[in-house]
Amino acid sequence: MDGQAAITAIKEVVGDNGWLADAADVEPYVNEWLKILEGTCQMVVRPSTTEQVAQVIYICHNAGISITPQGGNTGMVGGAVPDGGIVLSTERLNNVRELDADNATLTVEAGCLLADVQATASAAGFLFPLTLASEGSCCIGGNIATNAGGNNTVRYGNTREQVLGLEVVLPDGRVWDGLRGLRKDNTGYDLKQLFIGAEGTLGVITAAVLSLVPAPRDRVTAMATAKNWEDLLKLFRIMRGRLSGSLIAFEVFTDLGMEITVDHIDDAHNPFTDAHSLYSLMEAACYDNEAAVREAVEKGLGEAFEDGIVTDAVMAESGQQAANLWNVREGLPEAQSMEAMVIKHDVSIPISRVPEYVAQGGSIVTQTIPGARLLPFGHMGDGNLHFNVLQPNDMGRDAFLALKNGINRKLHDLAIAMGGTFSAEHGVGLNKVGDLAHYRSDVEIDLMARVKQAFDPANIMNPGKVINVG
Numbered sequence: 486m487d488g489q490a491a492i493t494a495i496k497e498v499v500g501d502n503g504w505l506a507d508a509a510d511v512e513p514y515v516n517e518w519l520k521i522l523e524g525t526c527q528m529v530v531r532p533s534t535t536e537q538v539a540q541v542i543y544i545c546h547n548a549g550i551s552i553t554p555q556g557g558n559t560g561m562v563g564g565a566v567p568d569g570g571i572v573l574s575t576e577r578l579n580n581v582r583e584l585d586a587d588n589a590t591l592t593v594e595a596g597c598l599l600a601d602v603q604a605t606a607s608a609a610g611f612l613f614p615l616t617l618a619s620e621g622s623c624c625i626g627g628n629i630a631t632n633a634g635g636n637n638t639v640r641y642g643n644t645r646e647q648v649l650g651l652e653v654v655l656p657d658g659r660v661w662d663g664l665r666g667l668r669k670d671n672t673g674y675d676l677k678q679l680f681i682g683a684e685g686t687l688g689v690i691t692a693a694v695l696s697l698v699p700a701p702r703d704r705v706t707a708m709a710t711a712k713n714w715e716d717l718l719k720l721f722r723i724m725r726g727r728l729s730g731s732l733i734a735f736e737v738f739t740d741l742g743m744e745i746t747v748d749h750i751d752d753a754h755n756p757f758t759d760a761h762s763l764y765s766l767m768e769a770a771c772y773d774n775e776a777a778v779r780e781a782v783e784k785g786l787g788e789a790f791e792d793g794i795v796t797d798a799v800m801a802e803s804g805q806q807a808a809n810l811w812n813v814r815e816g817l818p819e820a821q822s823m824e825a826m827v828i829k830h831d832v833s834i835p836i837s838r839v840p841e842y843v844a845q846g847g848s849i850v851t852q853t854i855p856g857a858r859l860l861p862f863g864h865m866g867d868g869n870l871h872f873n874v875l876q877p878n879d880m881g882r883d884a885f886l887a888l889k890n891g892i893n894r895k896l897h898d899l900a901i902a903m904g905g906t907f908s909a910e911h912g913v914g915l916n917k918v919g920d921l922a923h924y925r926s927d928v929e930i931d932l933m934a935r936v937k938q939a940f941d942p943a944n945i946m947n948p949g950k951v952i953n954v955g
């Protein structure tokens with residue numbers, strides 16, 4: 486089938502509501518959230534059933550048309566930016582298929598918004614613990630494809646830990662039905678693990694069985710301030726020691742983060758009157774005795790005060806106050822984009838080395854881009870820092886972006902030297918293909934390339950992302 490006949494056949498499969506081709510309609514699907522990369526596509530295809538996805542991919546496979554799977558298009562590494570073939574949007578694949586309360590599982594289609602998955606779990610008395618600032622616009626399929634991390638990994642792990650089964654359309658159009666809701670299943674290779682975090686390079690995830698946990702009865706949320714990163718680390722050790730498995734989040738950010746978020750985001754307010762260098766936002770879940778968890782947080786903060794580790798602290802006294810504290814943390818990514826052009830980093834290092842990374846990384850930024858504003862923030866509780874660099878006030882966009890690869894390499898080198906990695910939770914996408922090739926061993930690259938070739942020998946499934954083959 487030639488290209489034009491294939492496009493016509495795809496339109497017939499998905500019907501009039503299932504495709505978009507006008508430039509204005511297509512625009513949101515070819516531009517990324519960060520507004521740096523812009524792709525092209527022949528059309529956006531929006532199937533509404535797994536069977537339609539399978540037929541569309543079968544046609545693409547026969548015609549040699551590349552497919553870029555897309556969920557909410559909130560990815561941070563260009564993984565959903567199309568390369569000239571079709572965008573396969575999951576937005577109409579958004580049914581909840583089953584909630585099995587006794588099995589504590591939720592089976593959903595890939596295009597369900599993460600916020601809707603959370604709400605469905607919550608309405609049934611469960612928690613789906615994945616929590617990200619993009620939860621109102623990212624989709625569960627995208628979360629699985631990127632193995633998203635977010636704010637609650639300290640307690641519940643990454644997306645991978647929440648997935649029991651998958652349904653996937655393979656690059657040749659066959660459907661793999663692995664929708665099993667089992668917590669024990671040592672039946673050969675665990676194929677679903679390959680699709681989780683593959684960023685759409687091995688197949689299109691169409692549905693998933695998610696593992697739910699009981700909803701906490703309550704939460705205790707507090708924000709504390711500190712003078713330096715060593716003290717933030719000491720505070721984390723104190724809170725982890727006192728709260729153990731109840732600690733579900735330990736997020737950090739700097740004074741610049743507080744300042745620009747309060748400036749740009751309407752419902753973000755600084756709960757402190759004095760100026761502080763660093764902030765940590767922590768949350769503990771109460772499964773049994775709310776008073777005991779609250780007391781543990783109070784005692785932890787009290788100990789940190791006595792030792793001069795924290796300079797001030799507030800504890801939320803209501804759900805609304807907790808939400809207000811979270812508004813600051815959740816507003817950070819958007820506030821940065823509103824403030825300036827941002828060169829992002831998503832490094833992971835052993836938690837013990839976070840202060841060292843910040844000190845050495847800070848010197849690298851100052852030397853490499855004089856005038857740049859540094860904004861390290863993120864998930865200190867799991868060692869994942871977004872070591873972001875904001876455009877200097879007196880530097881143009883293009884001049885700043887020209888420095889991106891150089892500063893990326895230096896800060897990634899530093900993470901690797903400390904036993905860390907250059908991609909903690911956002912993935913590799915298009916932006917970090919060169920980093921993966923540079924930092925990973927020949928053996929690892931060879932194995933990854935062979936996995937890609939085994940699943941997608943024609944290289945039509947999100948080609949050029951994660952790893953370059955052939």
Ligand code: FAD
Nearest residue numbers: 556557558559560564624626627628630633634635685690
């Ligand atoms: P998309 O951006 O559409 O796609 C991402 C990748 O997955 C692409 O490679 C795409 O091809 C592939 N893909 C999408 N759907 C499928 C599918 N059904 N089958 C196969 N492949 C698919 N990320 C974190 O990890 N932690 C955070 O804390 C976090 N916070 C964020 C905050 C903000 C404000 C924003 C804008 C982003 C944040 N992100 C975070 C990044 C992003 O939200 C996550 O990577 C999210 O998981 C992407 O989901 P999506 O549906 O938007 O995927």
Ligand code: MLT
Nearest residue numbers: 561618817818829863871
């Ligand atoms: C976050 O933790 O807020 C995100 O991963 C987004 C970002 O890096 O800006």
Ligand code: ZN
Nearest residue numbers: 635863871910
């Ligand atoms: Zn993050």
